[in-house]
Amino acid sequence: MLPWRIFWGYTDGMIEAQTQKFAFDGKFKDDCARAKRFMEYLQESSKRGNRADEAQLASLNVARMPGKVMYSEGGCRLLEYEVIGRPVKPIPVLMMYSFINRWYILDLQPGHSFVEALSRAGYQVYMLDWGIPGPEHATLGFDYYLEKVARRAVQRIRRKHKGTPISLFGYCLGGTLAGMMAGLHPEDFASQVLLTTPLDFTNAGILTLWTNKEFFDPAKIANAFGCIPEEILHAPFPLMRPQDSVAKNRVLFNNILNDEYLQNFKAVDRWATDNVPFPGQVFKEFIADCYQNNSLAKGSMRVNKLPVDLTAIRTPTLNLFATHDHVVPPNTARKTAEILVNSPTESHEYPVGHLTVTVGHPIREQVWSDTVSFLDRVKA
């Protein structure tokens, strides 16, 4: 008999009898209920598949902010959200997410959504969704994703808002992309919000070691696969902080009777396992230019033959980072203020980890509030 069958087969009466027979303490009954729910969760999660579709997101109450697709290009989409708060603020916000995983971590659930928080504050929010890259995107690099897709999105938003420069928001690698965009076309932007973003990649945590030129060749991997499959890309992530990965199920077990915790866990876990391939050419350029040669911080990076000049950014920047971040260590994030020499940079450090800063209560509310307060001070 499989172990979880024990808990399914047990009725409350049987558990009560066992408790009395072996004189277990009162916590035993709760633990049995936890075990039963935990096994149900494991069974449910094993059925959900590798990638979330709209129906699954709806069932988890994920990505529910009302909006529409403004236009799409290739696999990418520009999402335009409704503005909830009044009055509507004059400077729109374009959110850029990373190529790793999917954008909806920023619109996780009603009440737990960064997009919603900005929208409630009266900001017109747009989101650049990079989509799910296919084989046809393998040879497309930053030239395409930044200079074609992101640039078109920026221009269309600006046209819609009578030419107003926009505020750019980037999370993780999305922040690096936002920094690159601002360095390429500073005139398009009124401000930048960088959430756990690396711009200087010297000693940027364990990823710097793993991508060492001596034993890591991004070109060879990209040439072999085209787009880097999500299974390959995400295999090393749990090893970045192994204690968290192995403790995940125990922590879930301990909290599984808390409905709110479970609902939030399900949404975050769905996002964490909803992986997408990484465009091969972008992978080559990103690892070589950022992690291996640090060209972005040095000012020698070029996209579409144009220099990515971070010193050209003169508009205000908000730099948000986390003390216990293992993906973008605080030392790396702190350097942003030194690199953006001509941009008045405001930094906020939060005593949490990489993901908690975005989705963990009550820090996320503080992050939203700091972001809104910064954006309110930005002038067009």
Next chain:
Amino acid sequence: MSNPFDFGGNLMEQWEKNMAESVERLTKDEEFLRNISKAFTASLDMKHQLETHIEKYLKSINMPTKGDLERILSYLQRIEEKLLDLEDHIQVMEQRSETVTCNKPEKGSKPAAPSASKAPAKKAPAKKTAGSAKKSPASGKKR
């Protein structure tokens, strides 16, 4: 009698601690990373060899290869890009012509004051999109 779940929990915690320490030691060991990299590179070489053979075989029986499909998809991608470029040009031209129309003085009226030229242009007609027909959460997968 103590709760068996507590016993299991303690055992689990100890296992987690030992496991995490071992994994952390390994993932920071350059020698280990070098060896893993060598093994991975060898598997990539094998994959490349296999794919070359498959491609040769497909060509010999006049079947399209993965590369052929990628070329077609890239071609479609470039066409889409050009269409979007055209759409952008049309939007810009429409906005310009609307601005000119707004600023044109009516027959018999005095020439417009300089400040009138600052009148905001009308919005370009909204483009119909799949999601624009009805309000819906901006989610959903593309592929």
